[in-house]
Amino acid sequence: MRSLIIIGSGPAGLTAAIYAARAQLKPLVIEGMEPGGQLMLTTVIENWPGYPAGIDGTKLMADMKEQAARFGTEFKPKEVTGVSLLTKPFSITVEGEKLETGCVIIATGASAQLIGLESEKKLMGRGVSVCATCDGFFFRKKEVLVIGGGDTALEEAIFLSNLAATVTVVHRRDQLRASKIMQQQAFSIKNIEFLWDSVIEDIHDAAKGTVTGALIRNVKTGEVHFKNADGIFMAIGHKPNTSLFKGQVEMDEKGYIITRNGTATSIPGVFAAGDVTDPVYKQAVTSAGRGCMAALDAERYMQGL
Numbered sequence: 001m002r003s004l005i006i007i008g009s010g011p012a013g014l015t016a017a018i019y020a021a022r023a024q025l026k027p028l029v030i031e032g033m034e035p036g037g038q039l040m041l042t043t044v045i046e047n048w049p050g051y052p053a054g055i056d057g058t059k060l061m062a063d064m065k066e067q068a069a070r071f072g073t074e075f076k077p078k079e080v081t082g083v084s085l086l087t088k089p090f091s092i093t094v095e096g097e098k099l100e101t102g103c104v105i106i107a108t109g110a111s112a113q114l115i116g117l118e119s120e121k122k123l124m125g126r127g128v129s130v131c132a133t134c135d136g137f138f139f140r141k142k143e144v145l146v147i148g149g150g151d152t153a154l155e156e157a158i159f160l161s162n163l164a165a166t167v168t169v170v171h172r173r174d175q176l177r178a179s180k181i182m183q184q185q186a187f188s189i190k191n192i193e194f195l196w197d198s199v200i201e202d203i204h205d206a207a208k209g210t211v212t213g214a215l216i217r218n219v220k221t222g223e224v225h226f227k228n229a230d231g232i233f234m235a236i237g238h239k240p241n242t243s244l245f246k247g248q249v250e251m252d253e254k255g256y257i258i259t260r261n262g263t264a265t266s267i268p269g270v271f272a273a274g275d276v277t278d279p280v281y282k283q284a285v286t287s288a289g290r291g292c293m294a295a296l297d298a299e300r301y302m303q304g305l
């Protein structure tokens, strides 16, 4: 039986692991489908404190993992396929292997949200993408659309503007949600255009198995037009990765895990940290902070405090 299992290996999970390992709790981290979490999908991170010139996301996560390992954290590069948290000891199934533990930290993060079109699903990986840094290379000198008006959308657009011929940001309102500094940067780049008050009705061409463009509707005028595009990047936000815990751990209406008194969930001995609990801040540094708190809370729980 394990004393502590941490599910997830983004900034929350790995910071929890560093603290828990240093407290001799012998944590096991189940890394999940996207080891390192969402920072693995970004390029340079400029707001992680301590790096005035920024740091590469993959490097930051590799360093965090090394740091956690140095203090004795064990890792399983696998996915959790089931959990049983309503009876003790808790049981965590990892691709067929059943593990038992007295304490769990959930740090499964959040994933990119999709619009929900059938054509979007069919063309995912065939011109539709949720990650410019992963797929931007395929669209050198091509026409791409970025859907959304938040920081993610502009970050993707700015990144793509160095590769693609043109980048058109399609946003459903006439004002961006993104931070002012990101807006200024995007507005100053010549090959980034904006289609305001616009939503995607359909993506062509599922029959051909590749993206040729999209039907775009102006939500104010109702007018629909076809826009040529070779690639479409969805950047409309994220949803928490909590389907494993439904019916066991208390969540809000959007599926974020509710925490009280620090990182405690509705189940004593189960703690949660990072984007899986956070519909508001969603920053790597806030996730890391909550990961630290979860490890300290877990330690106190194990001591019976």
Ligand code: NAP
Pocket (backbone or CB within 6 Å): 047, 114, 115, 147, 148, 149, 150, 151, 152, 153, 155, 172, 173, 176, 177, 178, 199, 235, 236, 237, 238, 280, 281, 282, 283
């Ligand atoms: P977000 O801030 O929630 O923005 C999502 C955007 O997508 C919004 O503009 C929203 O439109 C639009 N949208 C949502 N659902 C849609 C739909 N069904 N159809 C069309 N458009 C839709 O999400 P995010 O951009 O992923 O950012 C999440 C958090 O991470 C934020 O706190 C952000 O500051 C942070 N972040 C920071 C950085 C950085 O600092 N470098 C980079 C990326 C993200 P409305 O505006 O109309 O709601």
